[in-house]
Amino acid sequence: MHSEFELITRFFTPDPPGSEAGVALGVGDDCTLLAPTPGQRLAVSVDTSVAGSHFPEDAPAMAIGHRALAVSLSDLAAMGARARWCLMSLTLPAADDDAWLADFARGFHALCAATGTALVGGDVTRGELAIGVTVMGEVPPEQPLTRGGARPGDLLAVTGALGGGAGGLALWRRGERALEHPLLRRYLHPLPRLEAGLALRGLASAAIDISDGLLADLGHLLEASGVGAELTPAALPLAEGLVAALGKEPAREAGLHGGDDYELLLGFPPDHLDEARARLAALDLPLTVIGRFSAEPGIRGVAMTGARGWQHFTGDAAP
Numbered sequence: 001m002h003s004e005f006e007l008i009t010r011f012f013t014p015d016p017p018g019s020e021a022g023v024a025l026g027v028g029d030d031c032t033l034l035a036p037t038p039g040q041r042l043a044v045s046v047d048t049s050v051a052g053s054h055f056p057e058d059a060p061a062m063a064i065g066h067r068a069l070a071v072s073l074s075d076l077a078a079m080g081a082r083a084r085w086c087l088m089s090l091t092l093p094a095a096d097d098d099a100w101l102a103d104f105a106r107g108f109h110a111l112c113a114a115t116g117t118a119l120v121g122g123d124v125t126r127g128e129l130a131i132g133v134t135v136m137g138e139v140p141p142e143q144p145l146t147r148g149g150a151r152p153g154d155l156l157a158v159t160g161a162l163g164g165g166a167g168g169l170a171l172w173r174r175g176e177r178a179l180e181h182p183l184l185r186r187y188l189h190p191l192p193r194l195e196a197g198l199a200l201r202g203l204a205s206a207a208i209d210i211s212d213g214l215l216a217d218l219g220h221l222l223e224a225s226g227v228g229a230e231l232t233p234a235a236l237p238l239a240e241g242l243v244a245a246l247g248k249e250p251a252r253e254a255g256l257h258g259g260d261d262y263e264l265l266l267g268f269p270p271d272h273l274d275e276a277r278a279r280l281a282a283l284d285l286p287l288t289v290i291g292r293f294s295a296e297p298g299i300r301g302v303a304m305t306g307a308r309g310w311q312h313f314t315g316d317a318a319p
């Protein structure tokens, strides 16, 4: 059994400590001292991933490390913030599985490196496996993307594809273990849309990341903006292979309700759309218009049924 200190030193301390940008004093003292860029706002968010609840306990350790950071970074992406630093609170059932810890740390550090995020502190405790990750990013005071800026007449659009997270989880539960399967990859290795968030500063009127499912997160955005939306469900960009893996209707349900997609749901004044598409095309990321905001509250274009929550509007009777 490693002591907490040994474990942090061995798996989670950069070499040399404090060598990252914007870190005035790194891991090893009672606090880390950060040096934010003068004039920028600090965007801060925390998410906790619990084994068995937010990810399967038997998921690959590298994927668990990657996802724990990705879900938090996705919130920075939705604010148009540039990722800078993170803190990790790791709860482990045992601290002596070196192979698991090395893989977990590799997944976490790889995403840190890919996104320019420095791990600047954390702690390790014993208990059921859970990972809390606090992320900090920077955004110019005049340019944050928020949930509250959508206006009637704005277009409703989404980056990338939907339903892949739910589809990947369904496949994992069925025993699919080919990690290169595109849907499994979408679930186990989501890529937070940080570059897209930066590219859309000053263009999008509102933004939220899709962590709880399109309709749930759209509801949050509508509430914050004080508007409604007319959705065009036929326009939803479903993840490749989703219909083949789940069947047509479950695939549509996954697109509307499935969590863990970590795409951005956005509002745009119509005359900003072409520029937004061009900027995302440069990132190889599609942007699909899936509806329009309206003054009338609520979500139209989908029918709600009592027992099942939101029901995709197909023209068929609800089952």
Ligand SMILES: [Mg+2]
Residues within 6 Å of the ligand: 074, 075, 078, 208, 209, 211
């Ligand atoms: Mg969020």
